[in-house]
Amino acid sequence: xxxxxxxxxxxxxxxxxxxxxxxxxxxxxxxxxxxxxxxxxxxxxxxxxxxxxxxxxxxxxxxxxxxxxxxxxxxxxxxxxxxxxxxxxxxxxxxxxxxxxxxxxxxxxxxxxxxxxxxxxxxxxxxxxxxxxxxxxxxxxxxxxxxxxxxxxxxxxxxxxxxxxxxxxxxxxxxxxxxxxxxxxxxxxxxxxxxxxxxxxxxxxxxxxxxxxxxxxxxxxxxxxxxxxxxxxxxxxxxxxxxxxxxxxxxxxxxxxxxxxxxxxxxxxxxxxxxxxxxxxxxxxxxxxxxxxxxxxxxxxxxxxxxxxxxxxxxxxxxxxxxxxxxxxxxxxxxxxxxxxxxxxxxxxxxxxxxxxxxxxxxxxxxxxxxxxxxxxxxxxxxxxxxxxxxxxxxxxxxxxxxxxxxxxxxxxxxxxxxxxxxxxxxxxxxxxxxxxxxxxxxxxxxxxxxxxxxxxxxxxxxxxxxxxxxxxxxxxxxxxxxx
Numbered sequence: 001x002x003x004x005x006x007x008x009x010x011x012x013x014x015x016x017x018x019x020x021x022x023x024x025x026x027x028x029x030x031x032x033x034x035x036x037x038x039x040x041x042x043x044x045x046x047x048x049x050x051x052x053x054x055x056x057x058x059x060x061x062x063x064x065x066x067x068x069x070x071x072x073x074x075x076x077x078x079x080x081x082x083x084x085x086x087x088x089x090x091x092x093x094x095x096x097x098x099x100x101x102x103x104x105x106x107x108x109x110x111x112x113x114x115x116x117x118x119x120x121x122x123x124x125x126x127x128x129x130x131x132x133x134x135x136x137x138x139x140x141x142x143x144x145x146x147x148x149x150x151x152x153x154x155x156x157x158x159x160x161x162x163x164x165x166x167x168x169x170x171x172x173x174x175x176x177x178x179x180x181x182x183x184x185x186x187x188x189x190x191x192x193x194x195x196x197x198x199x200x201x202x203x204x205x206x207x208x209x210x211x212x213x214x215x216x217x218x219x220x221x222x223x224x225x226x227x228x229x230x231x232x233x234x235x236x237x238x239x240x241x242x243x244x245x246x247x248x249x250x251x252x253x254x255x256x257x258x259x260x261x262x263x264x265x266x267x268x269x270x271x272x273x274x275x276x277x278x279x280x281x282x283x284x285x286x287x288x289x290x291x292x293x294x295x296x297x298x299x300x301x302x303x304x305x306x307x308x309x310x311x312x313x314x315x316x317x318x319x320x321x322x323x324x325x326x327x328x329x330x331x332x333x334x335x336x337x338x339x340x341x342x343x344x345x346x347x348x349x350x351x352x353x354x355x356x357x358x359x360x361x362x363x364x365x366x367x368x369x370x371x372x373x374x375x376x377x378x379x380x381x382x383x384x385x386x387x388x389x390x391x392x393x394x395x396x397x398x399x400x401x402x403x404x405x406x407x408x409x410x411x412x413x414x415x416x417x418x419x420x421x422x423x424x425x426x427x428x429x430x431x432x433x434x435x436x437x438x439x440x441x442x443x444x445x446x447x448x449x450x451x452x453x454x455x456x457x458x459x460x461x462x463x464x465x466x467x468x469x470x471x472x473x474x475x476x477x478x479x480x481x482x483x484x
Contacts, residue, residue: 042093052090052091053090055090115446119238133463134460134472138460139329139330144331148377153364173367176367180373191316200339206338211241213346213349214241219241222241223262224246230447245451246259248273252276255288266299268300269300272448275410295322296322297313303329305386306389306393324341325339329416330378331369331378336365395470407421418461419456420456427455431444445457
């Protein structure tokens with residue numbers, strides 16, 4: 001049996017099978033060259049998902065390079081999410097890069113990315129094929145703590161009484177509400193009794209429930225930040241509520257411009273600009289609320305901070321705030337678990353709305369998540385993904401500086417996305433549509449505006465590797481250069 005077949009039979013692959021020739025490497029760039037060669041081998045199937053890379057000392061000897069070159073190349077693959085270190089089991093391929101699609105004249109990007117998108121737009125964008133998805137609001141899904149989740153699930157099932165498999169409290173499992181109250185106290189400075197908490201299917205359901213209940217209480221409009229989330233506006237419109245815009249500047253929402261009995265805010269990391277609601281604006285907001293205004297706080301991206309100290313939740317200073325949070329940006333949107341805190345005047349009606357919506361969330365996922373919160377696994381997961389997200393953010397900032405030198409970057413200190421703005425002569429909808437036609441998903445900033453403002457793009461970085469980010473931004477740079 002030859003050496004390539006021997007290596008393959010043992011579960012790892014040698015450099016001869018991969019056809020690596022170190023003489024092709026550029027001077028001074030051995031690790032970068034090797035990482036690129038390995039990515040290509042993963043993409044075309046020579047290195048299959050589940051296969052094991054050669055031991056670093058073995059590959060270094062075969063290539064006649066230092067072991068440090070190989071370990072650095074392996075580290076880059078791990079950072080990219082293509083490989084994972086498994087201790088004595090070595091370095092294993094866990095994901096393959098997606099190859100760019102062939103150009104297609106039949107691509108429907110122009111029908112998906114339109115200036116005035118309808119309620120179905122996000123479903124259509126998710127379904128559209130893409131080579132690189134830079135959609136904002138998605139964490140690194142490859143980092144989901146599968147082993148910790150399985151351990152917690154086994155422990156929960158071992159302890160679960162048969163009665164727990166029946167219908168539960170529409171407010172949520174008691175252990176989940178207790179875990180959330182402790183989590184919020186530790187991480188957001190919020191003191192809340194478990195009895196004040198309603199477990200919901202993410203912030204989307206919380207907004208729908210609040211919209212229904214506010215209408216019952218005679219509230220017909222909720223002011224929203226501008227720019228602000230198109231998706232949030234759509235949920236409020238679905239509830240029959242108007243959404244007058246409230247301008248956002250470098251200190252957050254301009255409270256003096258609020259023109260509604262209620263306001264929806266993302267004060268910890270404003271979507272999409274990334275600004276923080278400043279101290280003077282918070283004091284203005286407190287006075288506005290004391291005069292009867294209703295504050296809805298979406299604690300968006302609050303956990304993901306890199307270059308600044310934690311920002312307290314508005315709810316920590318004002319108990320009358322309707323507060324919403326979830327694990328969608330920390331673990332995965334697919335879990336559909338979040339929480340809602342509401343003042344007494346709305347609480348009973350919100351519980352009734354939740355009861356008639358679905359009789360409560362699935363209990364098993366709540367119990368597993370509660371265990372992760374109580375054992376510290378969720379904090380450990382946050383530390384892991386924070387470092388990875390920071391590196392990917394840095395990669396996107398470098399790519400924007402290189403490929404889009406005229407763009408202004410906003411919101412880099414925290415979160416899972418960057419917003420970039422351009423001079424007024426760039427059509428951001430046209431750029432986003434052209435990017436989708438080439439297999440790169442982004443959102444035009446104008447989607448999230450009701451008032452006139454500079455065009456731009458909203459770019460998610462957390463779910464993509466540094467290599468994919470660089471390639472996707474390079475496509476954007478070329479398209480922006482072609483924009484009329």
